[in-house]
Amino acid sequence: MDARKPEYVAGELEAYAHWFAVPEPSANGRFLALTFFAECGDAARIARDTVSVFLRDIVTGEVVYDARLAVSELVGNVVNHVVPDRSRSRDGRSRRIDVTFKLYPKWFFVGVKDEDSTPPLLPMGDALSPELVGEFTDALLPDSGRGLMITQRIASAVWWTPAEGGGKTVWCRFDLVGDKPRQ
Numbered sequence: 001m002d003a004r005k006p007e008y009v010a011g012e013l014e015a016y017a018h019w020f021a022v023p024e025p026s027a028n029g030r031f032l033a034l035t036f037f038a039e040c041g042d043a044a045r046i047a048r049d050t051v052s053v054f055l056r057d058i059v060t061g062e063v064v065y066d067a068r069l070a071v072s073e074l075v076g077n078v079v080n081h082v083v084p085d086r087s088r089s090r091d092g093r094s095r096r097i098d099v100t101f102k103l104y105p106k107w108f109f110v111g112v113k114d115e116d117s118t119p120p121l122l123p124m125g126d127a128l129s130p131e132l133v134g135e136f137t138d139a140l141l142p143d144s145g146r147g148l149m150i151t152q153r154i155a156s157a158v159w160w161t162p163a164e165g166g167g168k169t170v171w172c173r174f175d176l177v178g179d180k181p182r183q
Helices: 006-020 043-055 062-081 146-154
Strands: 030-037 096-103 107-114 157-162 168-175
Touching: 030 043, 043 062, 043 096, 043 107, 062 096, 062 107, 062 146, 062 168, 146 157
Parallel strands: none
Antiparallel strands: 030 096, 096 107, 107 168, 157 168
């Protein structure tokens, strides 16, 4: 899609305006928030299964599978990489994960909030040059950033926002063009 087209810019602005607000049930919007802890052995599975239940009978097609993969990668990043800010960490305290789902007729948003204010390393461009692809491809992959790279490839948009009081939320958006919610 050409980012210079006025209708593309208008669509991005409209999506941003909806992301910023909590969906109104009267406007065919749905909202769900979960809180669990990184030390829970099934955190990513719980988040994946919740996407399936939240979207069941409303959204069909690849968006469901892509959203399950994205939330799994984002929650996995928190479980494997996040170190809470000093002000939020205490000995023996579990690391909190807040997952937010927002569904509108045109978009599905997923937000994963953690207690680490360190910005995520959103990958830029392709990780591998085409001439490097061969039998040693796995050895050439970066040690980190693959989950965010996967999420960037399958989602319509990926960004992050700092949280008030520390921490951050990593967001992704799925456009429902062709996978419109059932009314």
